[in-house]
Amino acid sequence: MKAMMVSMLAAAALMIAGGAMAVDMPSSAKKNGCTNCHKIDKKVVGPSWQAVANKYKGDAGATAKLSIKIVKGGGGVWGAVPMPATPKITDAEVKEIVTFIRSLAK
Numbered sequence: 541m542k543a544m545m546v547s548m549l550a551a552a553a554l555m556i557a558g559g560a561m562a563v564d565m566p567s568s569a570k571k572n573g574c575t576n577c578h579k580i581d582k583k584v585v586g587p588s589w590q591a592v593a594n595k596y597k598g599d600a601g602a603t604a605k606l607s608i609k610i611v612k613g614g615g616g617v618w619g620a621v622p623m624p625a626t627p628k629i630t631d632a633e634v635k636e637i638v639t640f641i642r643s644l645a646k
Contacts, residue, residue: 568633593644
């Protein structure tokens with residue numbers, strides 16, 4: 541009985557911790573279609589945002605580079621499929637997305 545209670549408490553703690561650690565993409569990423577090609581932790585069409593964060597970790601120019609890439613698009617960094625431009629995205633939305641991506645760096 542005691543072992544079952546300990547197991548149940550451990551399972552509950554893991555569920556709570558998992559929910560607290562879960563992150564979701566910013567609403568601006570969903571609104572602007574970023575989630576069609578990117579996921580946080582796995583490659584889809586484009587790289588995972590975790591991979592992007594890790595690549596640019598410690599790069600003082602990363603915010604500017606990523607901001608330009610989001611607005612103007614581009615290719616050649618992550619493979620053959622180019623990233624389309626997002627010309628109608630606002631500066632505030634770009635900042636929110638880039639800040640989120642950079643926060644994922646490990």
